Amino acid sequence: MGSLIIYCRAGFEGECAAEVQAHAAALGVAGYCRATAGSAYVEFNLYEEDAADLLRRLNFADLIFARQMFAAQRVDDLPLGDRVNPLLDALGETQVGEVWVETADTNEAKELQALCRKLAPPLRAELQRRGRLHEGRGDLPRLHVFFLTTASAWVGLSEPDNSSPWYMGIPRLKFPSGAPSRSTLKLDEALLTFLDAKEREKRLRPGMHAVDLGAAPGGWTWQLVQRHLRVVAVDNGPMDQALLDSGVVEQRREDGFRYRPPKPVDWMVCDMVEQPARIARLMADWLAQGWCRECIFNLKLPMKKRYQEVQHCAQIIEQRLSKAGLRYTLRFKQLYHDREEVTGYLSIVER
Ligand SMILES: C[S@@+](CC[C@H](N)C(=O)[O-])C[C@H]1O[C@@H](n2cnc3c(N)ncnc32)[C@H](O)[C@@H]1O
Known part of the structure; x- marks a missing residue:
């Protein structure tokens, strides 16, 4: 063939x-x-x-x-x-x-x-x-x-x-009733794509702590809450009231680029609409500083040179994490639910 x-x-x-x-x-x-x-x-x-x-x-x-x-x-x-x-x-x-x-x-x-x-x-x-x-x-x-x-x-x-x-x-994911936005399917698909069933069980355990940067109205937070994680949702925009009433979500009306968790968390997810290179630097910093162990993030791609832009973002992350002496896994995928964007997964490899 x-x-x-x-x-x-x-x-x-x-x-x-x-x-x-x-x-x-x-x-x-x-x-x-x-x-x-x-x-x-x-x-x-x-x-x-x-x-x-x-x-x-x-x-x-x-x-x-x-x-x-x-x-x-x-x-x-x-x-x-x-x-x-x-x-x-x-x-x-x-x-x-x-x-x-x-x-x-x-x-x-x-x-x-x-x-x-x-x-x-x-x-x-x-x-x-x-x-x-x-x-x-x-x-x-x-x-x-x-x-x-x-x-x-x-x-x-x-x-x-x-x-x-x-x-x-194409994953046939049903939009879950109760989720506040269609973006929820992006994080659902990302977790299915980047982690196998065993890894999902091991890495997403009830009671774990997560930060969602650019969280409103809460589609990604909703996915984390479904998996029984506690979430700090960072966004100036309004969050879904049912999520805020759940008792496991705290909203912080702050700039996602400036927010720092008072204690390290297990996960950080990020769906802020920003320049890809800026997001890549932020993701690398969170891991390098030990603020989280793994993250899933979305990169909104420019109209031109989209492949090069993702490669550039990968280089930024590689440089920062190598400098910090960290071993890590980095993967990108244009998910079915991604449009002019790709989703990344970055995780520290435990020694
Ligand atoms: C695509 S939406 C997020 C959708 C969300 N993931 C969901 O599933 O519902 C992008 C969000 O990022 C927020 N955002 C953009 N820049 C931000 C910043 N610097 N700090 C915090 N939030 C920001 C916007 O307010 C907006 O709510």
């Missing part, structure tokens, strides 16, 4: 392509990207190496703008009467543990969703008949059939432990 397919947010194809190209180059793999603005995916074509090898060597968690990635080949001129057999013939003899029939996350591709729904059951049935589908086997690759038109698709494989666990790379 000669290409990698990477899904991303529509409008971020350039960032996604630049990032994949940089990661492949760092691994010594040459290739070129094809990306159409607004298409919500990028195609990385390899000159020599096998796309499946590159897929294994790339770390999905390191890719900021990737929602999903798989190694694939394109199948065109699918006959209307039988799409299933040519699609499966392109797959070869591989055994798979799951089948996802997908399309791009764009308005234009929406009309292909009915076709995806229609084709998924016969594809599964035919794979089963060929003895190649073992549903529930997480150790086997996942099959992606990614429709571009009714007659063209990419057919490929992802590694379940090195890809998004969500169909189309």
Whole structure:
């Protein structure tokens, strides 16, 4: 298989392509990207190496703008009467543990969703008949059939432990009734993305203390309260009254850049609308000073040079924390619920 397919947010194809190209180059793999603005995916074509090898060597968690990635080949001129057999013939003899029939996350591709729904059951049935589908086997690759038109698709494989666990790379999170803002889904998704179930249990324990910078009206605070943390919500704007009445939230009407916790806290989260570099410096300072052990923060990206801006922010954090002699984990992801922004996770690694 000669290409990698990477899904991303529509409008971020350039960032996604630049990032994949940089990661492949760092691994010594040459290739070129094809990306159409607004298409919500990028195609990385390899000159020599096998796309499946590159897929294994790339770390999905390191890719900021990737929602999903798989190694694939394109199948065109699918006959209307039988799409299933040519699609499966392109797959070869591989055994798979799951089948996802997908399309791009764009308005234009929406009309292909009915076709995806229609084709998924016969594809599964035919794979089963060929003895190649073992549903529930997480150790086997996942099959992606990614429709571009009714007659063209990419057919490929992802590694379940090195890809998004969500169909189309999109977590279906329900907006919780009672949460004061839609932003609440951002922190919910961030916790699912950056921490696995065991880490969430270990790192978000009832009774822990958190600070929420730029908290109003309280969507992120609400998520922390749901997990039984006590929260200091820093914002001049009005906070949701039910949160203030909960007894575990204290509002401080202060500048989030000046607020300092009287005692170190476990978590700090930050959704202030500010220049990304300024936020990055603040996050690094909180960890370097020992005011918190981990933080999740949102970076609102400028219109241009968005990939470079995130890299610049990573450098700021790296410089400050290395100077402080701290070991840390830093990751960024453009979450499904992020728009012109990315979310970061920064955590001290205990020695
Ligand atoms: C995107 S909203 C936060 C939404 C919130 N995370 C939620 O889920 O409801 C940004 C907030 O940051 C606050 N903000 C911006 N600059 C700030 C600063 N310097 N100090 C404190 N809050 C600030 C604004 O008042 C605004 O309420």
